[in-house]
Amino acid sequence: MTTLQSTSSHSRPIPNPAKSLITKLHMGTGAVVGIIFAVGAYYALRPAADDPNFYNQQNKALLAAMLSWSVGFLIGIGAFIGPFRWLIGKDLTAEEQLYLAGDGQGIKRYFKYCTDHKVVGIQYLVGVMAMLAVGGSMAMMIRTSLAVPGGHFIAATIYNSLVGLHGITMIVAMIIVATGPFGNYIMPIMIGARDMAFPRLNALSWWVLFTAIPVLCSAWFLGGIPTGWTAYAPLSVQAGPGMNAFIATILIFAVSTAVAGMNITATVVAMRAKGMKWNRVPIFVIGATMSVALAIPAFPTFMLAMVQTATDRVFNTGFYDANVGGSGWLYAHLFWIMGHPEVYVILLPGIAILMEITPVFVRKPLFSYNAAVLGFAGIAGLSVLVWAHHMYISGWTPTLNGPFMVTTEMISVPTGLLFLVLLGTVWRGKPWMKLPMLGMFAVIWNFLIGGITGIYLSDVPADNYLHGSMYVTAHFHYTLMGAALTGAVAGLAYWFPKMTGRMLNERAGYISFWFVQIGFQILFLGMFIAGAEGQPRRVVSFAAMYKYQNMISTGGAYMVGIGFIVLLWAVIHSWRKGDIAPMNPWGAKTLEWTVPYPVPLENFDEAPVITSDPYGYGKGN
């Protein structure tokens, strides 16, 4: 990447990088090599039909095939050409580096191993929208099945798979929904950098993630997963071949998040523009960095949990098998040591986006930048100490429930600071009710409900009743969907002009907003009631006494579905034919609004120098 920075002008004619191999590689070659690897691995390891350890051997062959697919795809798309050329002493030339950055290649570069952070940002954006669409469709199927009692629409095996695959698809999508598109596209420009710290790793993080998508989809063709996204052992150990797809997805995804998290953190630490001291960094950058930095220690435990599930399934190691001294509690711990930080990995960037948006639309400085940073840091710090509140009723050590209740409820204090920052910023302002700002108000309500219901659930006696019920499902959808996803959609509306050069269709945006938000309240109101009345979650069938609550929920879900279809239409339509956006449609002061569209290859002709934070709005500032 040093070469990239030394090529001072992006506008000079591109010398043809000879007949270098990198010009010939793209998604298609990746897929071909990946499939060859996968098929090869499977046929090399597949068991004979009369193998006494047929299931172990089959799991081994499938896992090997899936992981080989990922490695093969990356080889085929040219992900390792840079390191390989360096190893053999023929490092990439400046021209080749420029070619890898996608200079002058138009739409083709989105299908290549492209190191330009803006290309990676768009790849993430499209990928995330596709994942949300798939996960959302599964949610619609789940709600359709739950419209009436008795579970007539969908068979129990398929229903359980739907629940699990909806869960993992959405969790993966939500982890990258803000830091993927905006963290890659917008954030480097925001801090005045020419690209990410490690552009090749940046491309790697996206393409590694991409290889997980077909792996996850293959679960459907291997019999699905019966475990939900939590994949508790020993159920996951006895599960069928579809479980291998889940395990491989997590292994691949963990690599992707580690690479992306390290890269984003390094970029923010090392590549800020001159004069951008820590207290002048835009708050979105702070929130997003804390989020990815939190993911770096969190995800390896999930990866480890999955490695052990895999070895239990392939080699009968028995980590989670009580018969040979293992324990399912071990799995639960490893899972939730990742699982609780992970919800804040999802939440922090969403809130940080709103903090970035609000000052622009009320024309006031961000209220108490320090409180915002403290809030994020407090949440990130405490979130690694609360995991066992998911295990209050697991029975592993009831005496430790008290301490975990204390740490969990302490999170309400830094969370309160986030509310204070948002409310303090709108206080005495006249909010400009564009789509991003509407999202801010929706999140205030949704996150309030999600937060208060979270306090009930953090309380041991209340959780004794509510754990594992629909109430929990409603609670975490309020935080993850109502707050984090709404924040990300607000971010999309806000940055759409910079990322696509066009304005997002406002009318469709408003229609979508109201359908989604009103439908959302109806959907989860029904679920709160059913849960408080005692309906367990993840059930294909429920008693007639929950009939109306579920019917209401399903009605709300369809409204949400319609709203998101309208949003998808708005995005596609506006991207192709929307009004051309001015350079700075919202009158914001962060650096990304100082560059034209299309953003030049290295963002800035002259490196910007920062003299104040970007919140100098308001009279007397």
Next chain:
Amino acid sequence: MSEHNSEHSSEHNELDLKPTPGQRATNLFKRKDVQRTAVFGIFWTAVFVVLGLYIYPKWMPEAMSTDMKAMEKIMVGFTLISAPIAGLVMGIATQAITNRHKGNTPPPDGPAIRTNGPVVVVWSVVSGIFCLIAVVWGIMEVNTMANAATSEAGTALHVQVTGSQWVWSFKYADQGIESDKLMLPLDRPVVFDVTSVDVNHSFWPVQLGVKVDANRLQTTVIHTVPNKLGRIDVKCAELCGLYHAYMETTGEVMTTTDFNNWVTTNGGHVA
């Protein structure tokens, strides 16, 4: 709520003369936006109070044990505690929405308030106090339950609960019987020793307000005192495979006489 708002007056103060705190508070409440915020705040507080007092108790099933009663109290209590906070948050938000700017150009600049030390401090301290109340209440409740479990262990009825894919079974060892229905005598402490023969399940007698996971080769214990006659729904609260949704049974809290009759008609002996 007033202690939050009164702090805003410091940045609103445009006079050179330092007004007394009393004057500052009066000036503050003369401001139209503050008055509107207060009205909206009171409205939203009332909404959450009503939710806590009337809606929650209606949603939840009839409490049939001490634990369920305590749990319902906590739900109502926590809602009431959070009502003023939620009211303040929604009051400010609603006020801002009613004061919105329309049109296609950005609104005029607002006051350049960068921060307000006292507001941040008061906000943090107040939320800390509410957090403390919740923590102390919860811990006291946990402690009460643990003490009850210890002191009543001697007289308690022991039921061995076993989860298997996808049925519950209940063994009354002292009485020498086994059943697929959960029958319990009124007002006698009961201890559930819960285990599983295969994957994780979670034993949930809904109206008793307690729950514990069933783990293979492990025994987990919960304790409660059924104190009301009536039907119990027993469910599984941990996804345990294909027929998880159907892993449910029923039971009944009955008078001691009825319970003893049930035991003897099923071939057991009263203990």
